[in-house]
Amino acid sequence: MTLNGHSLIAGETAAGTNGTTYGINPATNEQLEPAYTLISEEQLKTATDAAADAFDSFSTLEPEEHARFLEAIADNIDAIGDELVERASIETGLGIERLLGERARTTGQLRLFADVVRQGDFRGVRIDPALPERKPLPRADIRQRQIPLGPVAVFGASNFPLAFSVAGGDTASAFAAGCPVIVKAHNAHPGTAELVGQAIVQAVRDLGLHPGVFSLIYGSGASIGQALVADAAIKAVGFTGSRAGGTALMRTAAARPEPIPVYAEMSSINPVYVFPGALNEDIETLAHQYVASVTGSSGQLCTSPGLVFVPDGEAGNRFTGAVTEAVTQLSGQTMLSGGIASAWEHGYNTLESVPEVELIGRGKSGPTANAPAPAVFGADLNVFTSNPVLHEEIFGAASLVVRYKGVEDLIEATSKLDGQLTASLHVTEEDYPVASALIPALERRVGRIIVNGWPTGVEVGHAVVHGGPYPATSDSKTTSVGTLAIYRFLRPVAYQNFPEQLRPAPLQDANPWHINRLIDGRPEQPR
């Protein structure tokens, strides 16, 4: 495919009038062609106006056509072929293997949402039939369904150029809900963004949908990104990125004449709790799994385990020894950008400067630019709890092993943690009683709890939660991964005493879409 270097606004290539930017190969710090033009606020308005225009027809698609649109995007992404992962690899430094997996996840979640659209549970139909004979007053027929909120703004993440970007989980779930989407491309992977954007534009065209259903825009986050969130046509925001970026969007959204929800996934250190029993098993393997989880994708995963609680004592010493050995053998991998590598160095230096923190192990720098040596630090529990700086995420391949004396100390330490995406427990059956006591504290702090596994590698399904209390996300009541994510973009409307002719399809007596519904709060008998 030809990269045009321009925004795609409502199906048209739109050359921005507000300067240009380039992708950068982080392995070499070289500029990548073509230049990408940045749009002005007036150009933004054409995108938001078109999205508002598209809402009527897009929000009322028949399920089959709606599902086929999602599948067409997936097919078109597959059809790009090697060019997509190659461009993504050059722009992000991520390896081809990892990007092939990410592409499969991206197309897989689009197809999963197509299934969600056909299945129809998200329409949330509840029917309370009329009770004309009820005393003292008759009851009117009331029927409820969920409708889409309106056009959604999506901000892609730097660390998932496919799965959390132009056609990532936010876009897929917003489209599935029936919301037009405007994606603000991440300036760190503009070419990857354009390739995927073209795939979506092609799907819009092939299905004959209103072109305003999708726009991809290039611009500065601080100006165009904020203007997008402030635009009256936008009714919700999906964001994955830094806490500073997410909270800035939250403030803008809350200050609008009509405040709108912001679903921002921000920062997490993903604590791992190694219980004493788990150290009776294969300590070497545990240590290697930990280091692999910390250093995979150069540690640039939202769920990277930045913190491991390990018991004091001989077994704990053997664990840290094995960690030292494992991490020392590793070389750094190219990080996503020079800026991210600098931020990582800053975090490394901060940890190193805390007197009570020791460096447990450090690998070698990688052969490319921006490939710092992975590092694991160690500290005692009381040092950790009394140093807020040790609670901050270091985005990249760094982690902290915290040594504890008694498992009872873990509950208090947990209550002092910020909100997190995940927590992981390594246990054997002898640890179950103390693990049981810890779990309620964890439920209050995290979105996903893992037993005998590592937090990296997020499954896309119906049951997953990729979310959690602030500051892990801006809204703990949701997830940005998995089918539950669709509910972020829906709201309920009730229809009282509607004649059958005026009822929307999912509420009609005949149930033409064959969806699951509640009648008086109980599942409707299948027809």
Next chain:
Amino acid sequence: MTLNGHSLIAGETAAGTNGTTYGINPATNEQLEPAYTLISEEQLKTATDAAADAFDSFSTLEPEEHARFLEAIADNIDAIGDELVERASIETGLGIERLLGERARTTGQLRLFADVVRQGDFRGVRIDPALPERKPLPRADIRQRQIPLGPVAVFGASNFPLAFSVAGGDTASAFAAGCPVIVKAHNAHPGTAELVGQAIVQAVRDLGLHPGVFSLIYGSGASIGQALVADAAIKAVGFTGSRAGGTALMRTAAARPEPIPVYAEMSSINPVYVFPGALNEDIETLAHQYVASVTGSSGQLCTSPGLVFVPDGEAGNRFTGAVTEAVTQLSGQTMLSGGIASAWEHGYNTLESVPEVELIGRGKSGPTANAPAPAVFGADLNVFTSNPVLHEEIFGAASLVVRYKGVEDLIEATSKLDGQLTASLHVTEEDYPVASALIPALERRVGRIIVNGWPTGVEVGHAVVHGGPYPATSDSKTTSVGTLAIYRFLRPVAYQNFPEQLRPAPLQDANPWHINRLIDGRPEQPR
């Protein structure tokens, strides 16, 4: 029951140290005994600490005990007998008949939520079983459920001293979710609040629950109310009241170190659309129903129809003539307080001062204090659309009839309306084509659409939506009435690779609570 005049903090009577207030009989402007003491911020902290302490045990109650708690509150409210509605009538000016209905609604919704707790759908269980043989990677078992957010702050409404107050819909749904509740009593009905508060405290005691499950506090909204929302122990807020009050709480909640959701139901003018066909029917009856809906409970209902669109021409003239006749015969009824009556007068004077607005009809002042004469105004559609002041809610018995020329003008007028709780359509079959064209515009603006009915009289059930886009509420994705309201106080947590012994009951293979669950996104087969 004895009224003590004090807060009820975690089961104990707590005399406030921050001054006193009195209830006022709005029909006479007389002060009502006893004095109510107002608490300090230190006393508030005892309530929030106790609520945090109570969360562990309350959030993990077995469903049967949990449901019986809600039923015990309802039983205890019934057991208060006439004293409750008599005190409420004296404090609010609302009639005994209306309050008996409101009491039935209050206990009815508590019992409905007991049914919700037993039935268990709100636990939102989704199970994606392990796929150990899946290629390229095995899938871990992941199970999701909804857990309660934590302690909830509830601010009761002046206009529903029972159904939207101490044991109203916010409290009932928060309790049903498993959240301890702290109610900030509305200072306009302190005695009613205490009677209901005692009923809840008794239920907590009888069931042997942690006393921190419930507190009722008296204090100033501007200081103690804000401090309650700012308290770190509080995880969500339910509010029904003015837009100024609701937005002040929204700002406080957003500025916390950990922002929390505020569910504020604020203001709405509830447009009614009379289509031409409807005027071929019984115009007199339609006009009388309209005036009854405007003036019932002295117009002090969130769903009072403040705006009616009526076609120009002879039939429209007959409608307004019938309205004039109906309203002229009515006398004012005591409003909830002197302050509310003054605010109504201010709104009346504002409308009267707009040159293009005419007074269609006005009743007589009532015999009591604070009983202004109900009023209906009229204006042309272009006057309405160009005067923002005509879009503001006048809380009380006042309404505006807007005359339109063509039904096509209604869609544009609707797009300029603020978010509303409801819209109502009066139609006959000949109007269905134009009504169909209007409905999508209404869906975007309101939470409930009514055909051939009036918005007042909100049914409590599974399908109702009492919510809507800002500024009708702070969060259009919810309802404050009906069983869906429970979801305001829940968030999802995923449990990955948990052994059966560590799984919470609703996630166990044996499904000991016999609840509906999704397996791989499809309903589990009943056992």
